[in-house]
Amino acid sequence: MKHTLSQLLSRLPQTLAVLLLASSTLLASPAGAADKSSDDAKDFIQNLAQQAISTVAQRDLADSERNDRFRRLFVASFDLPQISQFVLARYWRTATPEQQQDFIKLFQEVQVLNWAQRFKDYKGENLAVTASGKDGDKGFVVESQINHPPAQPMPVQWKVHQADDGTLKVTDIVVEGVSMAITQRSDYNSMLQGNGGKVDALLTALRTKVDQMRAASGG
Protein backbone atom coordinates (compact mmCIF):
# COMPACT_ATOMS: atom_id res chain seq x y z
CA MET A 1 0.00 0.00 0.00
CA LYS A 2 3.04 2.22 0.08
CA HIS A 3 3.17 2.59 -3.70
CA THR A 4 2.95 6.15 -4.88
CA LEU A 5 0.98 7.02 -7.94
CA SER A 6 4.15 7.58 -9.96
CA GLN A 7 5.46 4.15 -9.03
CA LEU A 8 2.22 2.61 -10.15
CA LEU A 9 2.27 4.53 -13.38
CA SER A 10 5.80 3.42 -14.08
CA ARG A 11 4.64 -0.16 -13.75
CA LEU A 12 1.70 0.32 -16.04
CA PRO A 13 3.40 -0.94 -19.22
CA GLN A 14 4.42 -4.17 -17.47
CA THR A 15 0.93 -4.68 -16.10
CA LEU A 16 -0.58 -4.15 -19.49
CA ALA A 17 1.83 -6.62 -21.04
CA VAL A 18 0.88 -9.26 -18.48
CA LEU A 19 -2.80 -8.66 -19.04
CA LEU A 20 -2.36 -8.88 -22.78
CA LEU A 21 -0.49 -12.15 -22.46
CA ALA A 22 -3.13 -13.55 -20.16
CA SER A 23 -5.98 -12.59 -22.48
CA SER A 24 -4.23 -14.03 -25.50
CA THR A 25 -3.83 -17.41 -23.81
CA LEU A 26 -7.48 -17.25 -22.82
CA LEU A 27 -8.47 -16.51 -26.40
CA ALA A 28 -6.31 -19.29 -27.74
CA SER A 29 -8.35 -21.97 -25.99
CA PRO A 30 -12.15 -22.09 -26.23
CA ALA A 31 -13.64 -20.39 -23.19
CA GLY A 32 -15.18 -23.24 -21.16
CA ALA A 33 -12.74 -25.97 -22.04
CA ALA A 34 -9.78 -24.56 -20.10
CA ASP A 35 -8.79 -26.75 -17.18
CA LYS A 36 -10.35 -25.46 -14.01
CA SER A 37 -8.32 -24.86 -10.87
CA SER A 38 -9.37 -25.39 -7.28
CA ASP A 39 -9.73 -21.61 -7.02
CA ASP A 40 -12.31 -21.78 -9.79
CA ALA A 41 -14.14 -24.45 -7.81
CA LYS A 42 -14.10 -22.19 -4.76
CA ASP A 43 -15.55 -19.27 -6.71
CA PHE A 44 -18.11 -21.57 -8.27
CA ILE A 45 -19.46 -22.66 -4.87
CA GLN A 46 -19.40 -19.15 -3.43
CA ASN A 47 -21.33 -17.96 -6.48
CA LEU A 48 -23.81 -20.79 -6.27
CA ALA A 49 -24.59 -20.02 -2.63
CA GLN A 50 -24.92 -16.33 -3.40
CA GLN A 51 -27.28 -17.01 -6.27
CA ALA A 52 -29.40 -19.38 -4.20
CA ILE A 53 -29.75 -16.85 -1.41
CA SER A 54 -30.55 -13.95 -3.71
CA THR A 55 -33.05 -15.80 -5.91
CA VAL A 56 -34.48 -18.86 -4.14
CA ALA A 57 -34.43 -17.63 -0.55
CA GLN A 58 -36.42 -14.49 -1.29
CA ARG A 59 -39.36 -13.93 0.97
CA ASP A 60 -42.94 -13.75 -0.29
CA LEU A 61 -42.24 -16.03 -3.21
CA ALA A 62 -45.00 -18.35 -4.42
CA ASP A 63 -44.04 -21.98 -3.82
CA SER A 64 -44.21 -22.86 -7.51
CA GLU A 65 -42.00 -19.91 -8.42
CA ARG A 66 -39.50 -20.88 -5.70
CA ASN A 67 -39.42 -24.44 -7.04
CA ASP A 68 -38.87 -23.19 -10.60
CA ARG A 69 -36.05 -20.92 -9.58
CA PHE A 70 -34.34 -23.62 -7.60
CA ARG A 71 -34.82 -26.14 -10.40
CA ARG A 72 -33.04 -23.86 -12.90
CA LEU A 73 -30.13 -23.34 -10.53
CA PHE A 74 -29.97 -27.02 -9.58
CA VAL A 75 -30.05 -28.41 -13.11
CA ALA A 76 -27.38 -25.93 -14.23
CA SER A 77 -24.95 -26.54 -11.39
CA PHE A 78 -25.34 -30.21 -10.40
CA ASP A 79 -24.20 -33.14 -12.52
CA LEU A 80 -27.47 -35.05 -12.33
CA PRO A 81 -26.62 -37.89 -14.75
CA GLN A 82 -23.39 -38.55 -12.85
CA ILE A 83 -25.10 -38.44 -9.43
CA SER A 84 -27.93 -40.67 -10.67
CA GLN A 85 -25.45 -43.24 -11.91
CA PHE A 86 -23.72 -43.25 -8.53
CA VAL A 87 -26.98 -43.44 -6.58
CA LEU A 88 -28.41 -46.33 -8.61
CA ALA A 89 -25.05 -48.14 -8.46
CA ARG A 90 -25.35 -51.64 -9.94
CA TYR A 91 -28.98 -51.08 -10.88
CA TRP A 92 -27.92 -48.33 -13.29
CA ARG A 93 -26.45 -51.04 -15.53
CA THR A 94 -29.60 -53.14 -15.51
CA ALA A 95 -31.85 -50.13 -16.17
CA THR A 96 -32.90 -49.36 -19.74
CA PRO A 97 -31.92 -45.93 -21.16
CA GLU A 98 -35.56 -44.83 -20.72
CA GLN A 99 -35.56 -45.93 -17.09
CA GLN A 100 -32.30 -44.07 -16.56
CA GLN A 101 -33.78 -40.88 -18.01
CA ASP A 102 -36.94 -41.30 -15.92
CA PHE A 103 -34.84 -41.79 -12.83
CA ILE A 104 -32.77 -38.66 -13.45
CA LYS A 105 -35.94 -36.58 -13.83
CA LEU A 106 -37.67 -38.02 -10.75
CA PHE A 107 -34.54 -37.84 -8.61
CA GLN A 108 -34.13 -34.23 -9.67
CA GLU A 109 -37.71 -33.41 -8.66
CA VAL A 110 -37.36 -34.99 -5.19
CA GLN A 111 -34.25 -32.88 -4.62
CA VAL A 112 -35.79 -29.70 -6.01
CA LEU A 113 -38.96 -29.99 -3.93
CA ASN A 114 -36.98 -30.78 -0.79
CA TRP A 115 -34.36 -28.05 -1.10
CA ALA A 116 -36.66 -25.31 -2.35
CA GLN A 117 -38.76 -25.97 0.74
CA ARG A 118 -35.71 -25.55 2.96
CA PHE A 119 -34.90 -22.21 1.41
CA LYS A 120 -38.39 -21.09 2.37
CA ASP A 121 -37.27 -21.25 6.01
CA TYR A 122 -34.17 -19.18 5.28
CA LYS A 123 -33.23 -17.21 8.38
CA GLY A 124 -30.14 -15.30 7.28
CA GLU A 125 -27.61 -18.14 7.35
CA ASN A 126 -24.57 -17.47 5.19
CA LEU A 127 -22.16 -19.82 3.53
CA ALA A 128 -18.46 -19.04 3.79
CA VAL A 129 -16.03 -20.95 1.60
CA THR A 130 -12.93 -21.70 3.67
CA ALA A 131 -10.68 -23.83 1.49
CA SER A 132 -10.48 -25.92 -1.66
CA GLY A 133 -8.23 -28.57 -3.07
CA LYS A 134 -7.90 -31.21 -5.74
CA ASP A 135 -9.80 -34.47 -5.44
CA GLY A 136 -8.62 -37.07 -7.89
CA ASP A 137 -8.17 -36.44 -11.59
CA LYS A 138 -10.79 -33.87 -12.53
CA GLY A 139 -12.37 -33.33 -9.15
CA PHE A 140 -12.19 -30.73 -6.42
CA VAL A 141 -13.26 -30.55 -2.81
CA VAL A 142 -14.51 -27.20 -1.56
CA GLU A 143 -14.72 -26.76 2.21
CA SER A 144 -17.27 -24.34 3.55
CA GLN A 145 -19.29 -23.63 6.62
CA ILE A 146 -22.78 -22.39 7.21
CA ASN A 147 -22.75 -19.60 9.75
CA HIS A 148 -25.75 -18.71 11.79
CA PRO A 149 -24.61 -17.19 15.09
CA PRO A 150 -24.93 -17.95 17.91
CA ALA A 151 -25.21 -21.54 16.68
CA GLN A 152 -22.02 -23.48 16.09
CA PRO A 153 -20.99 -23.22 12.40
CA MET A 154 -21.89 -26.29 10.38
CA PRO A 155 -19.15 -27.74 8.14
CA VAL A 156 -20.26 -28.48 4.58
CA GLN A 157 -18.04 -30.07 1.97
CA TRP A 158 -18.78 -29.82 -1.76
CA LYS A 159 -17.54 -32.37 -4.27
CA VAL A 160 -17.12 -30.61 -7.59
CA HIS A 161 -15.85 -31.86 -10.94
CA GLN A 162 -15.32 -30.56 -14.42
CA ALA A 163 -18.03 -32.05 -16.60
CA ASP A 164 -17.51 -33.13 -20.21
CA ASP A 165 -18.67 -29.72 -21.46
CA GLY A 166 -15.88 -28.07 -19.44
CA THR A 167 -18.10 -26.43 -16.82
CA LEU A 168 -17.88 -27.13 -13.11
CA LYS A 169 -20.69 -29.17 -11.56
CA VAL A 170 -21.46 -30.40 -8.07
CA THR A 171 -21.45 -34.18 -7.61
CA ASP A 172 -22.02 -34.45 -3.86
CA ILE A 173 -22.59 -32.45 -0.69
CA VAL A 174 -21.16 -33.72 2.59
CA VAL A 175 -22.72 -32.17 5.69
CA GLU A 176 -20.94 -32.89 8.96
CA GLY A 177 -19.42 -36.00 7.45
CA VAL A 178 -22.67 -37.26 5.90
CA SER A 179 -22.65 -37.61 2.12
CA MET A 180 -26.01 -36.96 0.47
CA ALA A 181 -25.18 -39.25 -2.46
CA ILE A 182 -24.11 -42.16 -0.25
CA THR A 183 -27.22 -41.80 1.91
CA GLN A 184 -29.50 -41.79 -1.13
CA ARG A 185 -27.67 -44.72 -2.66
CA SER A 186 -28.18 -46.70 0.52
CA ASP A 187 -31.83 -45.71 0.71
CA TYR A 188 -32.69 -46.55 -2.93
CA ASN A 189 -30.66 -49.75 -3.00
CA SER A 190 -32.48 -51.11 0.04
CA MET A 191 -35.76 -50.21 -1.57
CA LEU A 192 -34.74 -51.96 -4.80
CA GLN A 193 -33.50 -55.02 -2.97
CA GLY A 194 -36.82 -55.31 -1.18
CA ASN A 195 -38.51 -55.27 -4.59
CA GLY A 196 -36.41 -57.89 -6.34
CA GLY A 197 -34.20 -55.29 -8.03
CA LYS A 198 -37.04 -54.01 -10.25
CA VAL A 199 -36.15 -50.48 -11.35
CA ASP A 200 -39.79 -49.86 -12.27
CA ALA A 201 -40.80 -50.37 -8.63
CA LEU A 202 -38.33 -47.65 -7.65
CA LEU A 203 -39.62 -45.31 -10.34
CA THR A 204 -43.21 -45.85 -9.19
CA ALA A 205 -42.26 -45.15 -5.57
CA LEU A 206 -40.40 -42.00 -6.63
CA ARG A 207 -43.39 -40.82 -8.65
CA THR A 208 -45.61 -41.20 -5.58
CA LYS A 209 -43.01 -39.36 -3.51
CA VAL A 210 -42.88 -36.45 -5.94
CA ASP A 211 -46.69 -36.22 -5.99
CA GLN A 212 -46.80 -36.19 -2.19
CA MET A 213 -44.12 -33.54 -1.92
CA ARG A 214 -45.67 -31.45 -4.65
CA ALA A 215 -49.05 -31.57 -2.91
CA ALA A 216 -47.41 -30.54 0.36
CA SER A 217 -45.49 -27.63 -1.14
CA GLY A 218 -48.28 -26.47 -3.44
CA GLY A 219 -46.37 -26.52 -6.67
Next chain:
Amino acid sequence: MSKINSTKLVSIAGLVALLALAGCATPPPADDPDAVAEFQQINDPLEPMNRDIFDFNEWLYDNGLTPAAKVYRYVVPRFGRDRVADFLANLKTPVIFINDIFQGNVTRGGVTLLRFVLNSTFGVGGIMDVATPMGIPGHIADVGETLAVWGAGEGFYLVLPLFGPSNLRDGIGLGIESTLDPLSYYLADNHMRWVSTTRFLISGLSAYEAYMDNLEDVKRTSLDYYSALRSLSRQRRDAQIQDAKSGKWAPVDPVKK
Protein backbone atom coordinates in the same frame (compact mmCIF):
# COMPACT_ATOMS: atom_id res chain seq x y z
CA MET B 1 -16.32 -50.88 39.26
CA SER B 2 -14.83 -53.65 37.16
CA LYS B 3 -17.40 -55.98 38.64
CA ILE B 4 -20.24 -53.72 37.55
CA ASN B 5 -18.79 -53.49 34.07
CA SER B 6 -18.20 -57.17 33.56
CA THR B 7 -21.69 -58.03 34.79
CA LYS B 8 -23.09 -55.47 32.42
CA LEU B 9 -20.99 -56.71 29.53
CA VAL B 10 -22.06 -60.30 30.12
CA SER B 11 -25.70 -59.34 30.24
CA ILE B 12 -25.43 -57.23 27.09
CA ALA B 13 -23.58 -60.03 25.29
CA GLY B 14 -26.24 -62.50 26.40
CA LEU B 15 -29.00 -60.22 25.25
CA VAL B 16 -27.37 -59.73 21.87
CA ALA B 17 -26.88 -63.47 21.40
CA LEU B 18 -30.50 -64.09 22.25
CA LEU B 19 -31.74 -61.39 19.92
CA ALA B 20 -29.41 -62.61 17.19
CA LEU B 21 -31.19 -65.95 17.27
CA ALA B 22 -34.49 -64.17 17.05
CA GLY B 23 -33.85 -62.24 13.88
CA CYS B 24 -31.04 -62.75 11.43
CA ALA B 25 -30.96 -61.27 7.95
CA THR B 26 -30.55 -63.81 5.18
CA PRO B 27 -27.24 -63.19 3.41
CA PRO B 28 -27.54 -62.84 -0.37
CA PRO B 29 -26.45 -65.80 -2.55
CA ALA B 30 -22.68 -66.04 -2.97
CA ASP B 31 -22.89 -65.90 -6.78
CA ASP B 32 -24.03 -62.26 -6.62
CA PRO B 33 -20.81 -60.46 -5.63
CA ASP B 34 -22.38 -56.97 -5.80
CA ALA B 35 -25.10 -57.99 -3.37
CA VAL B 36 -22.62 -59.70 -1.06
CA ALA B 37 -20.40 -56.60 -1.01
CA GLU B 38 -23.41 -54.47 -0.19
CA PHE B 39 -24.51 -56.83 2.56
CA GLN B 40 -21.07 -56.59 4.16
CA GLN B 41 -20.89 -52.85 3.66
CA ILE B 42 -24.15 -52.05 5.45
CA ASN B 43 -23.10 -54.45 8.24
CA ASP B 44 -26.61 -55.06 9.51
CA PRO B 45 -26.91 -58.83 10.04
CA LEU B 46 -29.73 -58.32 12.55
CA GLU B 47 -31.77 -56.21 10.16
CA PRO B 48 -35.16 -57.90 10.75
CA MET B 49 -34.83 -57.44 14.52
CA ASN B 50 -33.46 -53.93 14.11
CA ARG B 51 -36.40 -52.99 11.91
CA ASP B 52 -38.79 -54.21 14.60
CA ILE B 53 -37.09 -52.11 17.25
CA PHE B 54 -37.00 -49.23 14.78
CA ASP B 55 -40.78 -49.50 14.28
CA PHE B 56 -41.27 -49.64 18.04
CA ASN B 57 -39.15 -46.49 18.43
CA GLU B 58 -41.14 -44.77 15.67
CA TRP B 59 -44.32 -45.59 17.55
CA LEU B 60 -42.76 -44.25 20.74
CA TYR B 61 -41.62 -41.05 19.03
CA ASP B 62 -44.94 -40.49 17.25
CA ASN B 63 -47.01 -41.02 20.36
CA GLY B 64 -44.69 -39.74 23.07
CA LEU B 65 -41.63 -37.73 22.18
CA THR B 66 -42.92 -35.78 19.18
CA PRO B 67 -46.04 -34.44 20.93
CA ALA B 68 -43.93 -33.69 24.02
CA ALA B 69 -41.31 -31.89 21.93
CA LYS B 70 -44.03 -29.86 20.22
CA VAL B 71 -45.44 -28.79 23.56
CA TYR B 72 -41.93 -27.96 24.75
CA ARG B 73 -41.35 -25.90 21.61
CA TYR B 74 -44.67 -24.11 22.05
CA VAL B 75 -44.24 -23.35 25.75
CA VAL B 76 -40.53 -22.52 25.88
CA PRO B 77 -39.23 -19.98 23.31
CA ARG B 78 -36.06 -20.63 21.31
CA PHE B 79 -33.91 -18.60 23.70
CA GLY B 80 -35.02 -20.67 26.67
CA ARG B 81 -34.55 -23.96 24.84
CA ASP B 82 -31.02 -22.90 23.90
CA ARG B 83 -30.29 -22.19 27.57
CA VAL B 84 -31.56 -25.64 28.55
CA ALA B 85 -29.45 -27.29 25.83
CA ASP B 86 -26.36 -25.31 26.85
CA PHE B 87 -26.85 -26.15 30.52
CA LEU B 88 -27.21 -29.87 29.82
CA ALA B 89 -24.22 -29.83 27.47
CA ASN B 90 -22.14 -28.23 30.20
CA LEU B 91 -23.16 -30.95 32.66
CA LYS B 92 -21.84 -33.48 30.18
CA THR B 93 -18.37 -31.96 29.91
CA PRO B 94 -16.79 -33.95 32.81
CA VAL B 95 -17.56 -37.21 30.99
CA ILE B 96 -16.33 -35.73 27.70
CA PHE B 97 -13.13 -34.68 29.47
CA ILE B 98 -12.57 -38.18 30.86
CA ASN B 99 -13.00 -39.63 27.37
CA ASP B 100 -10.72 -37.03 25.76
CA ILE B 101 -7.99 -38.03 28.19
CA PHE B 102 -8.54 -41.78 27.72
CA GLN B 103 -8.34 -41.17 23.98
CA GLY B 104 -4.96 -39.51 24.52
CA ASN B 105 -6.30 -36.26 23.12
CA VAL B 106 -4.69 -33.84 25.55
CA THR B 107 -5.50 -30.76 23.45
CA ARG B 108 -9.14 -31.74 23.12
CA GLY B 109 -9.22 -32.42 26.86
CA GLY B 110 -7.80 -28.98 27.53
CA VAL B 111 -10.44 -27.44 25.30
CA THR B 112 -13.19 -29.32 27.14
CA LEU B 113 -11.82 -28.19 30.49
CA LEU B 114 -11.50 -24.60 29.32
CA ARG B 115 -15.06 -24.66 28.01
CA PHE B 116 -16.27 -26.05 31.33
CA VAL B 117 -14.54 -23.28 33.27
CA LEU B 118 -15.66 -20.47 30.94
CA ASN B 119 -19.24 -21.65 30.62
CA SER B 120 -19.65 -22.44 34.31
CA THR B 121 -18.44 -18.98 35.33
CA PHE B 122 -19.06 -16.37 32.63
CA GLY B 123 -21.83 -18.56 31.26
CA VAL B 124 -23.65 -18.39 34.61
CA GLY B 125 -23.48 -22.00 35.70
CA GLY B 126 -23.48 -23.25 32.13
CA ILE B 127 -26.77 -21.80 30.90
CA MET B 128 -24.88 -19.74 28.32
CA ASP B 129 -22.32 -21.32 26.02
CA VAL B 130 -19.96 -18.33 25.93
CA ALA B 131 -17.00 -20.41 24.74
CA THR B 132 -18.36 -21.17 21.23
CA PRO B 133 -18.70 -17.51 20.15
CA MET B 134 -15.17 -17.00 21.50
CA GLY B 135 -13.95 -19.51 18.92
CA ILE B 136 -13.77 -22.49 21.27
CA PRO B 137 -16.47 -24.82 19.98
CA GLY B 138 -17.21 -28.07 21.75
CA HIS B 139 -17.02 -31.61 20.51
CA ILE B 140 -18.48 -34.87 21.69
CA ALA B 141 -16.53 -37.74 23.18
CA ASP B 142 -18.10 -40.85 24.62
CA VAL B 143 -17.04 -44.35 25.62
CA GLY B 144 -18.01 -45.87 22.26
CA GLU B 145 -15.78 -43.34 20.55
CA THR B 146 -12.93 -44.04 22.99
CA LEU B 147 -13.22 -47.77 22.27
CA ALA B 148 -13.07 -46.92 18.55
CA VAL B 149 -9.93 -44.82 19.07
CA TRP B 150 -8.45 -47.80 20.86
CA GLY B 151 -9.10 -49.86 17.75
CA ALA B 152 -12.48 -51.49 18.37
CA GLY B 153 -14.64 -51.95 15.28
CA GLU B 154 -18.35 -51.16 15.36
CA GLY B 155 -19.28 -54.84 15.57
CA PHE B 156 -22.56 -54.53 13.71
CA TYR B 157 -25.36 -52.06 13.34
CA LEU B 158 -27.83 -52.08 16.19
CA VAL B 159 -31.01 -50.10 16.79
CA LEU B 160 -31.40 -49.55 20.50
CA PRO B 161 -34.84 -49.22 22.02
CA LEU B 162 -35.53 -45.53 22.70
CA PHE B 163 -31.98 -44.42 21.79
CA GLY B 164 -32.20 -45.42 18.13
CA PRO B 165 -29.33 -46.03 15.67
CA SER B 166 -26.18 -47.40 17.28
CA ASN B 167 -23.93 -50.42 17.01
CA LEU B 168 -22.60 -53.16 19.27
CA ARG B 169 -19.54 -51.15 20.36
CA ASP B 170 -21.44 -47.94 21.04
CA GLY B 171 -24.23 -49.83 22.79
CA ILE B 172 -21.67 -51.31 25.19
CA GLY B 173 -20.12 -47.84 25.48
CA LEU B 174 -23.46 -46.42 26.50
CA GLY B 175 -23.70 -48.97 29.31
CA ILE B 176 -20.23 -48.15 30.58
CA GLU B 177 -20.82 -44.43 30.19
CA SER B 178 -23.67 -44.53 32.69
CA THR B 179 -21.15 -45.62 35.33
CA LEU B 180 -18.71 -42.79 34.58
CA ASP B 181 -20.56 -39.63 35.48
CA PRO B 182 -19.29 -38.12 38.76
CA LEU B 183 -22.47 -36.06 39.05
CA SER B 184 -24.70 -39.16 39.04
CA TYR B 185 -22.64 -40.68 41.86
CA TYR B 186 -22.87 -37.49 43.87
CA LEU B 187 -26.63 -37.33 43.39
CA ALA B 188 -27.10 -41.02 44.22
CA ASP B 189 -25.04 -40.64 47.40
CA ASN B 190 -27.18 -37.73 48.49
CA HIS B 191 -30.51 -39.44 47.83
CA MET B 192 -31.23 -37.20 44.86
CA ARG B 193 -31.52 -39.82 42.17
CA TRP B 194 -34.67 -38.06 40.97
CA VAL B 195 -32.44 -35.23 39.77
CA SER B 196 -30.56 -37.69 37.55
CA THR B 197 -33.84 -39.07 36.26
CA THR B 198 -35.17 -35.59 35.52
CA ARG B 199 -31.92 -34.72 33.80
CA PHE B 200 -32.15 -37.85 31.67
CA LEU B 201 -35.72 -37.08 30.62
CA ILE B 202 -35.07 -33.42 29.83
CA SER B 203 -31.86 -34.30 27.96
CA GLY B 204 -33.83 -36.69 25.80
CA LEU B 205 -36.52 -34.11 25.13
CA SER B 206 -34.03 -31.34 24.41
CA ALA B 207 -31.94 -33.51 22.06
CA TYR B 208 -35.01 -34.83 20.29
CA GLU B 209 -36.49 -31.37 19.84
CA ALA B 210 -33.24 -30.22 18.20
CA TYR B 211 -33.21 -33.20 15.79
CA MET B 212 -36.92 -33.55 15.16
CA ASP B 213 -37.10 -31.40 12.02
CA ASN B 214 -34.07 -33.05 10.45
CA LEU B 215 -35.54 -36.48 11.10
CA GLU B 216 -38.82 -35.33 9.58
CA ASP B 217 -36.91 -34.14 6.49
CA VAL B 218 -35.22 -37.50 6.05
CA LYS B 219 -38.53 -39.30 6.53
CA ARG B 220 -40.24 -37.02 4.01
CA THR B 221 -37.64 -37.43 1.27
CA SER B 222 -36.50 -41.04 1.67
CA LEU B 223 -38.07 -44.16 0.23
CA ASP B 224 -36.78 -46.48 2.94
CA TYR B 225 -36.47 -44.33 6.06
CA TYR B 226 -34.78 -47.11 8.01
CA SER B 227 -31.96 -47.48 5.45
CA ALA B 228 -31.53 -43.75 4.99
CA LEU B 229 -31.16 -43.25 8.73
CA ARG B 230 -28.82 -46.22 9.04
CA SER B 231 -26.54 -44.80 6.36
CA LEU B 232 -26.73 -41.29 7.79
CA SER B 233 -25.96 -42.20 11.37
CA ARG B 234 -23.11 -44.55 10.44
CA GLN B 235 -21.46 -41.87 8.30
CA ARG B 236 -21.91 -39.27 11.02
CA ARG B 237 -20.39 -41.60 13.59
CA ASP B 238 -17.43 -42.37 11.32
CA ALA B 239 -16.77 -38.65 10.94
CA GLN B 240 -16.83 -38.15 14.72
CA ILE B 241 -14.44 -41.06 15.21
CA GLN B 242 -12.10 -39.74 12.53
CA ASP B 243 -12.03 -36.38 14.34
CA ALA B 244 -11.28 -38.12 17.65
CA LYS B 245 -8.54 -40.25 16.08
CA SER B 246 -6.86 -37.23 14.52
CA GLY B 247 -7.31 -35.20 17.68
CA LYS B 248 -8.91 -32.42 15.67
CA TRP B 249 -10.68 -30.16 18.11
CA ALA B 250 -12.04 -27.27 16.11
CA PRO B 251 -14.69 -28.70 13.79
CA VAL B 252 -14.64 -25.46 11.81
CA ASP B 253 -12.90 -22.12 11.72
CA PRO B 254 -14.16 -19.56 14.21
CA VAL B 255 -16.83 -17.30 12.79
CA LYS B 256 -15.30 -14.52 10.74
CA LYS B 257 -16.85 -11.11 10.73
